[in-house]
Amino acid sequence: MHEFYVGPYRQMFKREKQDEDDLFMIAVLGEALGVPDPAAYYTAELLPAVWDNFHAWHRRIGIPRSPLDHIGCC
Structure with a gap:
């Protein structure tokens, strides 16, 4: 039954998950990117939790090189 209900919307769920992950990365890296962040x-x-995905994230959103001076992942 799970496949019956979820199957047609798999791409939409994947896209929404990526959007959530992008928002989470911006929230965590906001201060380092120069965005004022009260939190x-x-x-x-949470920074250690996102380091593994940082390179894939900045490539996916269209930034060819690392936007942070102190993080050289490329």
Whole structure:
């Protein structure tokens, strides 16, 4: 039954998951990207969780090289 209900919408769910992940990365990396972030103190502890996905994220959103000076992933 799961495949019956979810199957036709698989692409939509995947796209929405990527949008959520992009928003999460911007929230966590906002202070480093120069965006004023009142929750920077709380999101700083999440940085180790997003380092593994950072390269794929900035390539997916169209930034060819790392936007952060202190992170050289490319």
